[in-house]
Amino acid sequence: MAKNFFAGRWGIICVGAVIGILAGALQKMGNPGNMGICVACFERDIAGALGLHRSGVVQYLRPEIMGFVLGALIAAFSFKEFKPRSGSAPIVRFILGFFAMIGALVFLGCPWRALLRLAGGDGNAIIGLLGLAGGIWIGVLFLKNGYNLGRSQATHKSVGLLFPLIMLGLLCLMFLYPQVAGENKSGVLFYSLKGPGAMHAPLFISLAISLVIGFIAQRSRFCTMGAFRDLILFRHIHLLTGLISLVVFAFVTNFILGQFNPGFEGQPVSHTMQVWNFAGMVLAGLAFALAGGCPGRQLFLSGEGDGDAAIFVMGMIMGAGIAHNFGLASSPKGVGPHGIAAVAIGLIVCLFIGFTMRKNIKGV
């Protein structure tokens, strides 16, 4: 069997570079500022497009999310890595996804966007990334003390295909009800007329780029949470090299395209309430660490048949709906009216999960 180039050191560096460059390009072609790619934001926009929340500025059925899952699916089938599996604490994964999203929306970005914000000159991202590392560090303490989600079971092929099929279905909806200029609704889908939801690259470009990223990310196991976790837990820098590569190449791309604007104030889709930038990402980082992957990685795992990762994604989409309905998500003005309470509850829930799901692993 041919060795998997993307799983090697140069492979992961290439993948980080490709993601960084294409994210900068997506921004240039219409995606919001420092949001060429943001898994959390894009899932939130999808929740909006489906009417799960009615925040008019963040409604768009982002094709990037479908492309990530379907690209990973194609890679998994091409290399015989499609392994339908599920049954490893699904409800826990749902809850972790739910609160991971809330934490990310208090900061305003998933780890990918935190890196892209940094590469775009947004200093607030540094605080967010410190929070992310802090949350993952807490997660590592749980891992060291025997926390785990239990085994998954191999299952029917159809189980692993369900989530990619949902993505295909959403894509069909988008073709069926395309955006109509000046209209906030097309068929069953909501479309933003202003705000970040109204900013997007052309559909086919977004789809093509995300299919490529989904494909190579599945091959490389690219994971931003894993990058910090493996560094803290094992002193392994493999995934971290990919993450650094992403930042460097996104920075260079932004610089060339005139998208690099250093500073803290007035950065696109961000706020300067640093305590909550930090705390939001502590919550998100802890939830990702307990769930075993960043939001991007969960999408790629979903594409290779992991039904539990798919449940995590569903939890994130549900979390996005609630976050906007309940006023938990931040805006450029600062945290939402109930964002702080939601972060506190989320941390308590994650600690409850971390403390109670411990046992010495059998089989050693």
Added chain:
Amino acid sequence: MSITIDARGYSCPQPVLMFMKAIKSGSENEVIVMVDTDASKENVSRAAESKNYSVTDIQQQGDEYRMTLIKD
């Protein structure tokens, strides 16, 4: 001493943690690790090499891998 670790069904980082825990005593010359995803196989291989174990054999049995790691 030889030891067998059944990490099937566990997602990362569990298989690596299980391997690390198994070799902690330092008395294991041969470690057999059973995993069921390619990511786990790669992660365990990488961890093994960082701990001076060589991956001497990987047998594929259906969707599962049985890895043999020998201390250098």
